[in-house]
Amino acid sequence: MPTAAGAQGRAGGAYIPRQLWVEEPAERRRMPDPVRTAAVRAVLIMSLTLIQAMVAFLCTLAGSWLAFPLVIGGVAGTVVATWSVLDVWVTRQVWNQRHGVVSVPSSTARRMRRERRAAKRAARARGRREARIRRRGAGGLSRA
Numbered sequence: 001m002p003t004a005a006g007a008q009g010r011a012g013g014a015y016i017p018r019q020l021w022v023e024e025p026a027e028r029r030r031m032p033d034p035v036r037t038a039a040v041r042a043v044l045i046m047s048l049t050l051i052q053a054m055v056a057f058l059c060t061l062a063g064s065w066l067a068f069p070l071v072i073g074g075v076a077g078t079v080v081a082t083w084s085v086l087d088v089w090v091t092r093q094v095w096n097q098r099h100g101v102v103s104v105p106s107s108t109a110r111r112m113r114r115e116r117r118a119a120k121r122a123a124r125a126r127g128r129r130e131a132r133i134r135r136r137g138a139g140g141l142s143r144a
Contacts, residue, residue: 032099038091042084049077 031039056070 032095035088035092035095038084038088042081042088045077045084046081049074049081052077 030036052070053074056067056074059067059070
């Protein structure tokens with residue numbers, strides 16, 4: 001008698017092996033390459049800084065002479081880690097500005113687009129009016 005687990009692997013009597021890896025659609029889009037590079041760099045720098053801080057703490061507890069240089073290095077590492085996180089943020093902002101990843105236009109952009117459309121509409125109407133006048137034969141001798 002087949003069990004519930006065995007029935008899952010069968011369809012119409014044929015055995016279908018269960019897959020180990022099932023691809024699911026991503027919920028969020030992938031980060032752009034420069035932003036991802038900056039993020040990876042920031043994570044590496046932060047992890048090294050945390051390791052250095054832990055070693056400095058342990059050297060301080062042990063009373064080692066390495067404690068002072070490591071603490072100074074830890075402070076410098078904290079500054080560098082903060083800088084790298086800011087670099088991720090700035091890189092992301094620059095990417096968004098250059099590639100226009102703005103989902104909702106600002107009110108000024110809307111206003112400018114509305115003005116451009118009105119100007120195009122007026123130019124088309126003027127062109128149609130001039131074409132209609134030319135078709136009627138205006139500008140020539142009167143027929144009366």
